[in-house]
Amino acid sequence: MMKSIAGAGKVIKGSLTVPGDKSISHRAVMFSALAKGETRVRGFLPGEDCLSTISVFRKMGVSIEQEQDSVRIQGLGLHGLKAPEEVLYCGNSGTTMRLMAGILAGQSFSSCLTGDESLEKRPMKRVCLPLEKMGAKIKMQGEKGTAPLEISGSPLKGIYYESPVASAQVKSSVLLAGLYAKGKTSVIEPSLSRDHTERLLGAMGVECSTNTLEDGRVEISLEGGQELKALPGEYLVPGDISSAAYFMASVFFLPGSSLRLKNIGLNPSRCGILTVLEKMGAKISLENCSTVYGEERGDIYLEYGPLKAVDIEGDLIPRLIDELPLLAVLATIAEGETRIYDAAELKVKESNRIKACVENLQRLGISAAETEDGMIIPGKGSVFSLEGKRIPSFLDHRIAMSFSVLGLLCKAENPMQIEDSECIQISYPNFFKDFEKVLDEG
Ligand code: S3P
Numbered sequence: 001m002m003k004s005i006a007g008a009g010k011v012i013k014g015s016l017t018v019p020g021d022k023s024i025s026h027r028a029v030m031f032s033a034l035a036k037g038e039t040r041v042r043g044f045l046p047g048e049d050c051l052s053t054i055s056v057f058r059k060m061g062v063s064i065e066q067e068q069d070s071v072r073i074q075g076l077g078l079h080g081l082k083a084p085e086e087v088l089y090c091g092n093s094g095t096t097m098r099l100m101a102g103i104l105a106g107q108s109f110s111s112c113l114t115g116d117e118s119l120e121k122r123p124m125k126r127v128c129l130p131l132e133k134m135g136a137k138i139k140m141q142g143e144k145g146t147a148p149l150e151i152s153g154s155p156l157k158g159i160y161y162e163s164p165v166a167s168a169q170v171k172s173s174v175l176l177a178g179l180y181a182k183g184k185t186s187v188i189e190p191s192l193s194r195d196h197t198e199r200l201l202g203a204m205g206v207e208c209s210t211n212t213l214e215d216g217r218v219e220i221s222l223e224g225g226q227e228l229k230a231l232p233g234e235y236l237v238p239g240d241i242s243s244a245a246y247f248m249a250s251v252f253f254l255p256g257s258s259l260r261l262k263n264i265g266l267n268p269s270r271c272g273i274l275t276v277l278e279k280m281g282a283k284i285s286l287e288n289c290s291t292v293y294g295e296e297r298g299d300i301y302l303e304y305g306p307l308k309a310v311d312i313e314g315d316l317i318p319r320l321i322d323e324l325p326l327l328a329v330l331a332t333i334a335e336g337e338t339r340i341y342d343a344a345e346l347k348v349k350e351s352n353r354i355k356a357c358v359e360n361l362q363r364l365g366i367s368a369a370e371t372e373d374g375m376i377i378p379g380k381g382s383v384f385s386l387e388g389k390r391i392p393s394f395l396d397h398r399i400a401m402s403f404s405v406l407g408l409l410c411k412a413e414n415p416m417q418i419e420d421s422e423c424i425q426i427s428y429p430n431f432f433k434d435f436e437k438v439l440d441e442g
Helices: 022-034 048-058 094-105 125-133 168-179 196-203 241-253 272-279 321-333 344-348 353-363 397-409 421-426 431-438
Strands: 003-005 015-017 036-042 063-067 070-076 110-114 137-140 149-152 160-162 184-189 208-212 218-223 234-236 258-265 284-292 295-303 337-340 369-371 374-378 416-418
Touching (some): 015 431, 022 036, 022 070, 022 168, 048 094, 048 421, 094 110, 094 149, 125 137, 168 184, 168 218, 196 208, 241 272, 241 295, 241 321, 241 431, 272 284, 272 321, 321 344, 321 353, 321 397, 344 353, 353 369, 353 374, 397 431, 421 431
Parallel strands (some): 036 234, 160 184
Antiparallel strands (some): 036 070, 063 070, 184 218, 258 295, 337 374, 369 374
């Protein structure tokens, strides 16, 4: 499906609630399935990725009722999953495949994880290697360490794992396997990646400790054999800051805009986008902040203002990894050159996001450049008039949504046309509807 976007002459106004956090939605279902008894979740993200997680657990005997953002999970306990009779299809979802690999490694049955064309190209050695060191038996059936993953459940032992990448998927996979392992499991990350796993496990009664080492790396540890307790009451997933980010950025593309984004997850390990926007000169207010089951949340209010370019690098990268395509787009209206370093991870996401961003910006006449571990984007110093083109989404939801935001600079006669725009279903099924909701005639 091709989607046309034009925003010139309009403004962004009002307030918006975005769908639930993708990372937390996955974990809420996974961990509830491993606890004994019923858990109720609201604010669940009914995007394709999280539905893949639900479908995988249903195939292992977990009863899950889901209607829109409301989910009821009848958890079977740490050792209650049943051997699946079919392959476990994870669709486009790296989180499903990598976290499931950790859970499945310690079961008493065999299983097979598969995914779509994109997922079956993504690196799985990063999780299989540490899991194998714990005693897991995994065959990576794809080329060069990719899925399908054939997992023969086996007894596991704890591990002290120094991960070369700050990846929450790697960390979570190893920690989840650690629950099934004998003894202590520790993961050491170069810098802290999103810590929803640690927080939700903590809320469910699992002792999981985090320490910053002298060299700045972060160690996360837990003891094997700890049971998860179903959450009392209803777990309310906060809005996804990665989804809210498209609207935050939109405010700066249309002078006169202002927007309030309601009940957005404000976990510091995800708030890199706010840090960067502030460094660029944006005025942001946080309102109605609270913490529920260990996750901060609140409203974000933003107003239009001019932006200046910044360098984005180092420890900040894991805190905004999914927002980098959007920041590449936002860089075009900032004053000066935006440089993104230390972001080689972008090459192994749903698409090669460095290549996708740079190629698409160049297609639009913006002389962005690809570097070894990031990109450099020249900014015009203010909003400008852009002639829309047909832009491939690379079947990547974040590329489709980021370039839709750039379409706000286009006139109705010459809109941005996003190809294969239905890929937004992965993380934000109502993205275009919500976009129209806040886009005013000005
Ligand atoms: C996620 C972690 C991140 C992120 C992905 C979701 C998670 O990946 O890009 O969208 O839910 O753990 P990495 O941990 O591999 O960087």
